[in-house]
Structure formats: structure tokens, C-alpha cells
Amino acid sequence: MTVSIQLEVNGKPVQAAVEPRRLLVHFLREDLGLTGANIGCETSLCGACTVLVDGDAVKSCTMLAAQADGASVTTIEGLAQNGDLHPLQEGFWEKHGLQCGYCTPGMILSANYLLAQNPSPSDEEIREGLKGNICRCTGYHNIVEAVKYAAERMS
Amino acid sequence: MARVLGTSIKRREDPALITGRGKYTDDLQAAGMAHAAIVRSPYAHARIRGIDTSAAEALPGVLAVLTARDVAAAGIPGVVPVGWLLPDLKTPAHPMIAADTVRHVGDAVAVVVAEDRYLARDAAERVAVDYEPLDAVADVVAALEDGAPAVHEDAPGNVAFDWEIGDRESVDAAFASAAHTVELDLRNNRLIPHAIEPRAVLASYDSSTGEMTIHMTSQNPHVHRLLMTLASLGMPEHKVRIVAPEVGGGFGSKIHHYADEAIVGLCSMKLDRPVKWTATRTETNLTDAHGRDHSTHCELALDADGRITGLRVDTAAAMGAYLSTFAPAVPTYLYGTLMSGQYDIPAIHCHVTGVFTHTAPVDAYRGAGRPEATYVVERLMHLAGEATGLGPVEVRRRNFVPPDAFPYQTQVALAYDSGNYGPAMDRALEMIGYDDLKTEQASRRGNGGKLIGIGFSSYIEACGLAPSAVVGSLGAQAGQWESADVRVHPTASVTVYTGSSSHGQGHETTFSQIVADKLGIDPEAVEVIHGDTDLVQFGMGTYGSRSAAVGGSAIVKSVEKIIEKGKKIAAHLLEASAEDLEYEDGSFRVAGSPDRALALGDVALQAYLAHNYPDDLEPGLSATSFYDPANFTYPFGTHVCVVEVDTETGSIELLRYAAVDDVGNVINPMIVDGQLHGGLAQGIGQALWENAVYDDSGQLVSGSLMDYAVPKIHNLIPFELDRTTTPCPHNPLGVKGVGEAGAIASPAAVVNAVVDALAPFGISHIDMPLTPEKVWRAVNS
Known part of the structure; x- marks a missing residue:
């Protein structure tokens, strides 16, 4: 069926x-x-x-x-438009927000949702907003930096 | 040419990974591909009375249901071997599919292959296995007790091995005359690696050629090919190609050779078509080799001045139900040999009992033995600081191996090649603002409420396991060199084939930096190929923080050979003597005559044309090297953790984490920092949250992400990192390795911080993970 x-x-x-x-x-x-x-x-x-x-x-x-x-x-x-990376994709690349890359698509899309709700989140708000996504490689340090980078680019 | 070594260039791996184009094993499709689902034991220990596969076979779309009987009928070796032997090691058979007895929850008993992923799972549910449950033992201490259920009949008392290192008598003498002694009974908690990509395999056998290509989640494809062909499938090695596509993290768990990958290979051979299997999270957690799981008694003796005179360690180390690939090495040669830490300890004895339990096997997980050793040494040093009144900083300083003592021969086999421990401690204290913190800690102690604790961990690790002859004498059934084939093309671009196998570490970026630096060319002109047994000559893979130190050194050796050959070609073309040629910034020049020079591309082109060429030289410009290091490398550092403990609730808040690491020369600082961040998250996770818990019947009760607490983003804090640089003296890059440092150092730093906070309560130890309940109970007992 x-x-x-x-x-x-x-x-x-x-x-x-x-x-x-x-x-x-x-x-x-x-x-x-x-x-x-x-x-x-x-x-x-x-x-x-x-x-x-x-x-x-x-x-x-x-x-x-x-x-x-x-x-x-x-x-x-x-996510990329007309061959241009989305600012979040740029941010993850620029700030070394990924290692093995397996969690990255989900992480970027969750961050995308976060920035749609809150275009300029604090570090704490980023950490709160992404707690539904697990990364085992990065310790999250650079993921926060990547999202901040994107938020600045998008503002 | 801008400097490329030591520069944070962005990773070339990333564009594919941030756009969803990276291909992991489960992303791959093959024409005619079928799907496998593995039927697993729900019991920790049971006899198999019978298996009825008829209901599964009757389901339309089911292609095959295989059991141990089919493995036997296939006439293949059908076992999963152990790759490290110790004296008197018990090596009970580990069949690919359990025949008559299952020994842990998750042990494979049958496999179903069907046209569709969902259908395979439906059919697996219909395989009826008649089990006779037997008594099980999951706990490493309980397994050693008289009358404990036996995991293997040929391993009496569940003892896999009994191993020691050091000198027991001199340690006894040290304790007899000690001014201070401290001791601890501790558990090093069992961990589940949790690479976010579960294990997966796509095996494609073709009977017309007798060849099989296996795409799989591997950290070391050649090692997997060797074990898969030799011990499991009985295929000729040259007929099997193993490819590691993008690999979604490993942390050790994808080093080992597992039954499941071999089972899927057998399915493909039987059906003569591609078969894919991807573990669920629960499956991968039940069957991936776990980490740690020690029970230890340890004691430290010091003289009246606070100098260490002796260290005694006795550990029971869980092996699980079967000996995994390198399992016997982890709690022995990667553990006992690290017991000197950063300290000049005149007498050490370490005794380890390897113990079979009805659980998933235990093998290398990020750090592999070295985190366990560091935890023992650094917890004792914390206690020694208190017992002597010297405090955690001075007791460490007083015992550091002094900088003029290197090379330093420890009492536990290792000879440290280099080190300078004081500056890392100095810098860590400066970063953390130690004096101010001590003042705040004292003021809070008077006021009730939340307490502050400061914990130190001054660690040493041994990376790049080597040399091969030495590890062979210790029982390794493998060499510990690495290979690199560097090919300069006629247009002067370069392809590197490395035996290292990246799975998130960014080798394509860092290895291109090495070649670019040594050849004076743009990193963009260098391609790096890895993870494919048909493309790469042979390789030992990526684990043990070895890739830069061993794999990177092999690349340097090949580049050196290319430059030497290029000098001969250039000398011929320039009508000069090869001895007079220098290579600099991408050109061969005659020393003292700057006009007489040829670019790398000119020489490379002539090497392939061979028109105007030295008579005694072969055409082409490529070189292969197999680099076998002279010694391990010895990264070190001091980490400081600051926590706040709420004594009312037992909850712990991380306030600061400062790490000063000395990993030698750094190729790409951004990647090095990233490796440290990840290691810290895993080590802090072990200290505070992570725990693989088996109940008394051998059920894994923390087998999913709902009950096993992998650190999440809101649990962690920004890390404060800095470095000192003491280059490795014996490899051409002066690099040491960084992948495991964070996981090695941090558990002790965190636990020492919490215990320091709770000092007013007279608490000297709490076992990891430091859950609020454990802290609360300690405070209230």
C-alpha cells in the first residue's frame, strides 16, 4: 500500500x-x-x-x-543560492565549525532556524538554540563562532 | 612564497561537507543493491537451542537468511581475530556469527538480506531464536570473584591476561620508608564512542572476477582488508578493495575489525550482488568497542620534601566478551607505560588483569589507555598536594622531570625524547589567574552557598606508536610505520597517496601544507588521496594521534627523495654537478650562480619526456616512502579546570577551562585547536556525564542517546587554549600529535576541581561521572 x-x-x-x-x-x-x-x-x-x-x-x-x-x-x-554559499555555510567553513561533517547539515539548518527567530543571538542563546543537535568532533566551541559569523554577515 | 606551515588555511574538505555533497557509506547506492539486517542476542549470555528462519524466508522480497551454519558451510575461516598478543593471553574464538553460545547483548546470531531496508528489518523480527538464558556477569570486579559465571570455558576465572611492568620490590621499599603516602580506589567509567555516523558497510562481490569492493566506515582500510581476508572471509587479499569514503567520526571505534562488516561481505558473496548494512544507533552502541572500564587501586609514596619515591597501581581492566582488535594493548602497553606522567619517579609497579565480561568488547577509544593512566597519576598528585601541604601546583613542579634530564628514561619502558614541563604550568596559571581564584575560593568557603574548585592535570601522552620492531616485540601483530607516495606530475602539480586515513581530521588540508612547504609550491597544487586500498600502496591508518608525526613524516621523506632526484635531472640540464644544486622556493639552482636555475615544472616535464636525460636515471618524478619512527612522540601540557559546585543540589557548573598544550610544531593552528576542543568535550563528558551502564543481567541500560549523555552544546563552555612549543627531536617535522590530548588531560582536571571545591567536606574522591546525585551523596554522607 x-x-x-x-x-x-x-x-x-x-x-x-x-x-x-x-x-x-x-x-x-x-x-x-x-x-x-x-x-x-x-x-x-x-x-x-x-x-x-x-x-x-x-x-x-x-x-x-x-x-x-x-x-x-x-x-x-x-541552502546555497545561485552558487553562493549561505552565510552559515561560509561561517562553518571560515571558523572551522566542522570536522567529520556528519552533523553539519543538521547543525546548519538548526542554526538557520535559530537566526530566523533571533537574528543576533548571544553566545548563550546560540548554545540554547542548538541543543537539539549533537556534534562529537568539535566540542561546539567553533560552532558558536560560526553562527556568530553568519549572524553578523546576515545583519 | 608565503609561509604555509603553521598557517590556519581553511579546510579543503569543507565545501563538500557544508553543501551535503560529501558521501558517507550509507549515502552510496549500487545497482542491484540489497539490504542486510542483523539479528542480535537480547541476552548477555545464553545457549542457542535452535534458530527458525522459515517465517523470515517466507516474506516476499527476502533474499537470504544466514546463520552460523552458513558460515561453516561457506568453508571460510569465519572468525574475528585479535591483533595484539600478550604472554599467556587467552584468545578464545570469536565467531563471526555465534554458533551455540551468545556472550553479550548484541552478539550476532543471524543476518537477513532483503530487497529493501524496511523489509530486511521486518524479516529480522521474524527470525525465531530459541535461547536458554545463562547467568551473566557484566561488572569487571564481579567477573573476577569466585564462582562468577564464565564468559569462556578456556579462560578460567575470566582472566584474559595477567600483566605487569616495573619493579615491585623497589616500590615496596619506597613505601616502607615513605614520609607521606596517598591512595585511591577508583573506577574509570566505561564509555561508548558515539561517532555520530554509525558503522556501515556496502559490500559488492562480483563472481565473474572474484573481486569484492567494500565501502565501509574505516579508520584503517588496509588493516581492515588484512583482517577481513585473512581471518574472516578467507579471500585473497588482492581480490578485495576496501574504500573508506567520508567517515563520520571514529575516535577509535572504526579502527577495529568487527563481525558485522565480515557478515555483510559474506552476504554479498553468497548472493553475488551488493549488500548494504547500516547500524542503528542502538546497534552501534551495543557492538562498537567501548572504552575504559577499569577498577583500580593506586598508591603514591613521597618523601618529607614532597618528592615522589614510589607508585603502585593494580588494575582490573574489562575486555568484554571477546578480544577486540588491539584490546590487549590498551590497558597494558598504552597504560602501564604512561605511569610516570611528567614526573621523575624512581620506582613504579603496575599490575593489570584483563577480564572477560558479558558485555561489548573494550578497545581503543580516544586516548586509549593514556587517559586512564593520566587519571590515576593526576588524581594521586592532587591528593599528594594535600597530604604534603604543598598544594597542587608546587607538588607537581617539585616532581617534574627537569628540562635538562631529557632524554629521560622512565621506570616503565618509555624514554621521553624531549620535554619542558614548567612553562606550560606557568602559562596555565597566568591564563587562569590562579592567585585571584584562590582568594575567591577562600572567601566563598566562609559563606556557605556555592563553592569554587580549581583542578589541575599535567599530562604526558605517547603518540605515534613506534618503532615497528619494538611494538612487535611487545606483541603487536602489525607494523607501526606509515607510507606516502608523492607524485609530481609533468605540470608540477602533485598528488600524494597516504596510508593515513582521515575521518574528520583534515589531512587533505594539512598534508597539502606539508608538501607545499617542502616543495615551495601552492597548497592548491597538491591533491591528497587516502582511504582506498586500490589507490594507496599500504597504510596503517589514522589512530593514536599518529597521522602528522608518522604519516606526515613519510610524506616529507618522499619529498626529500624527489628533490634529490630532481637535482640530478636539473644538474644534467644545467650542465652542473648535482652536488652544487640547491632547491629553494620551487626552483633548482646552482649554488652561487642565481641565473642558472630551473623551476620544478621544467624539471618535472623533462623527467617525463626523458629526451635530454641522465643515462643512469629512470624517468618519472615520484617517490614512495615507508617511514618507521625512531620513538613515540611525547606531547604534554597542563590543563586547569574551574568549577562551581552547588552543595545543596550536587550540581556542577563549568566556569573556566584553560589548556596549555605542547604538541611540537604546528602545521595548521586552526585544526590543532579544533582537535583539542573535541578531545576536551569527550574528556569533560567522561568526567561529568557519560557512562555505559550494564545492569546485573548484562543489559546495556544506557544504550541510546536518551540515556547516555553525550555532551550537548549548552553543557559546555568556550575553551581557553595556548601552546608552548618543544619540537619532537626525531621526526623531520618536529610534530608530536594532538588528536587525543584533550581527552587524556581533562577528566583528571575536572574531577580534581570538584574534589578541590568539596575539600571543606573532607571529600577526597568521587567516581566519574560526577552526577549531581553522587556529589550530593558525598556531601551528605
């Missing part, structure tokens, strides 16, 4: 028939080939699979593809 869904992914219309139980993250990664969202756990805690659904940061391992029917989804692949 499948359900048919229509949604927008990175600005492009997508139509598909999916198993009702298919997770959004598997739909994005395996059906659409958008492998930027990664899977690091199955308890909605690591945040590596974070994407934007109608502007909200959502862990795509805990949402069904069927639930995204009618939604607009942005993944890390859709």
Missing part, C-alpha cells in the same frame, strides 16, 4: 507514492537522492537529519514522508 504525496523540496515540486511508514529522511535520502540529511540515531536526539519543513527545523527521522504532503522542505542541498 502506498500513499501519494505532493510537496516542494528545495523549491522544486515533487510527486511520489510512498509507503505510509516511510520516514521523511529515507524519502529524501533514498528516493530523492538528497543524502545531505544524515541519520545518527533513532530517538530524535542527535539532530543530524534536521531539515526545514515550512520554515521550522524538523528532525526528518521522526516525521513520515506522508506527513510532509503539501509542505515545503529545505535540505542542506537547497
